[in-house]
Amino acid sequence: MNQAKRRIDPVLVPILLLAAILNGYGIWNDQYANSYYTTAVGSMLRNFHNFFFASLDSAGSVTVDKPPVVFWIQTAFAYVFGLHGWSVILPQALAGIGSVLLIYFMVKPTFGLAAARISAMAMATVPVVAAVSRTNNIDSMLVFTLLLGSWFLFKGAGKGSIWRLLAAFGLIGLAFNMKMLQAYMILPAFYLFYLLAFGAPWRKKLLALVGGTAVLAAVSLSWAVTVDSIPADERPYIGSSETNSVLELAFGYNGLSRLTGQQNTGNRGMSNAMGAGNERGDRSGETAAQETNGGAGRADRSGMEISPGTPDDASNAGGDGDGRSNGMNGTGFPQGQMPNGFEMPTGMDFAGFNGGGGMGGMFGTGQKGPLRLFQTELSGQASWLLPTALLGAVVLLAGIRRRNVTEQHKQTLFWLAWLFPAAAFFSVAGFFHQYYLIMLAPPVAALTGAGFVAMWKAYRERQGWMAWLLPLSVLLTTVFGWYIMQAYNDTIGAGWSIGELAAGVLISLVLVVMLQRAHSLKQPLAIAGFMVMLIGPVYWAFTPITYGGNSMIPAAGPTGSNGMFGGGGMGGRNTGMAPPNGGGNMNGWQPSMGGNNEGASAQAGDIPAGTPGMGNGNADRNRSSMRGSGGPGNRNEQVDETTLNYLREHNTGETYLFATTDYNQAAPYIIDENEAVITLGGFSGSDPVYTTKKLEQLVESGQVKYFMVGGMGGRGGNSEITNWIKEHGTEVPASEWTSNAEGGDSGFGGQTTLYEVQ
Missing domain, CATH: 3.40.1360 (Dna Topoisomerase Vi A Subunit; Chain: A, domain 2)
Incomplete structure (x- = not known):
């Protein structure tokens, strides 16, 4: 018993408690969470048919637009605890805490206790992790599964265990059945680390790699191939697919279309509702089978595919490569026309940044380019500690030689091979949501912990140019934190950004002054520098609690995530749709984008008093007030x-x-x-x-x-x-x-x- 107590790291306990608060506090107040997924769980509770296919409705007629594994877990929790918002959120909250633990145990054996503690703290306070883990969206569970697979990979490579290797690749296949191709972002890191670290003759190594890849493919495709092999009239339609196929959904709508930004389903747009006739067809001669299977002469599919409150995405109505389609403004509306008399806000293109890059701008994901993760739109989600992580990686790899590749080098390369491809994707992708950036959290956290300790050692031992990287990392990271926070000074006050900047600059200067001196204050100063770097991310990680969250499209930040225009710069708490530049003439439009509209940025008089969903958070929910949903996807969340x-x-x-x-x-x-x-x-x-x-x-x-x-x-x-x-x-x-x-x-x-x- 005493030995067990000694094994418990007393510093890890408060870190886990912090993660539990950030991920779980107040989830009992979320009545429906992401109602799209919660509705599916309610339907899946009815019978095994609905459960297996992850059916959206009670009749088992159409699936949700993702594979079923996470929904199977949520359904199990709902079966035990009853169907509530908190019961379907709980698995993701636990997964968020589990990810902190896994980071700790993966970093500790190679980089030491201090690095493990810092990494765990960094992982717990990545704002987007907190925002996503307190919803029933898939990504928190996805990241936990990827980390679990990585842990098996590390263990398998260290002990030369083929079975652990196969388990690692099998877990990536399981993750594919959570969110399809997003799970494969980790594969470059997996293959690189395996080739570097697995101790075996090359023949055995290659055979084991082939076996691992076969397990990956078999597990990945198991559900998809099973479902696609069932006759279409004996199973639900595959929701959001073009051809009623899971494989097409995986590699199209949930795959390459994310990169290109051209969502095929977008051409269904709102053409009928607006008279655009974008994908009309005379269906008089089409058979039922053709319609069911979505052939070339498919139905006029005029649903609002661009709904800002999509479960995980919203379609780009473009088909021309620039985010536009047939004279539309990227929304499915004909140019210059909006529903019920609504006029497009001045200068606003719903496709974002004048249609370039699909829906990127519309959902607050900034402009494509190498610095996209440092732009205001995205930087507050997962980028706070990137300067420290990258500088730390420089120190960690400084001594690498072809014949002297240590375990630290190998694991550093693993985290970089996770970070860089994911960062590259988000830098150029045409369509994604801010909460997808949770994929960056594990490598940033691990490199921050390992790298900060490496920089501290170089500083303490005065190892030439590397000794300067510790004060430089404190300076750059706090300046970057100031840059992120100062954009929100009107909401949170200037004290936070100026305070972090001043403290960071001061500590950096003192570290420089003391570099050539032996002094007992060096270590406390280094610790203080790290704590100052955490001011911004810790504040942001608490914003889903303090400012209100968005269960449909979660994002961290003091303005919350408002679905249509992203999570930044819209002002107020849980703001609904508050169009920039006065928002045009809103008369007659009742978009149900309410919430607690404190501080909404639309000018007085733009929105008629009493417009459903546009008033205060106490509006009649039967008139589509959407507390915390941030978009039309969570309307009508109450029984009449x-x-x-x-x-x-x-x-x-x-x-x-x-x-x-x-x-x-x-x-x-x-x-x-x-x-x-x-x-x-x-x-x-x-x-x-x-x-x-x-x-x-x-x-x-x-x-x-x-x-x-x-x-x-x-x-x-x-x-x-x-x-x-x-x-x-x-x-x-x-x-x-x-x-x-x-x-x-x-x-x-x-x-x-x-x-x-x-």
């Missing part, structure tokens, strides 16, 4: 009791309470009431899940008779389906079925209408 009672009272034995063209309308009824609801078109409403023939069969067989149409505007989806519902259904007067006298929630496209089809 009038609607629920009407549908239950008038149910005459139908299997499903209702079907809807907008999953947001289904979400609260599935999550809160455990009702069976059909979503007709997946996330965007535009996936060709149903044909009119299938709808007719559903009605005739007595499975459903009520259909909600509208809500998220173009998210109404396939116009053929919508027209069939309107043609064969009877509109139910709003006064009978909803507490909203205007007739259902008002979104981009106006009111929701309920039809009874018999």
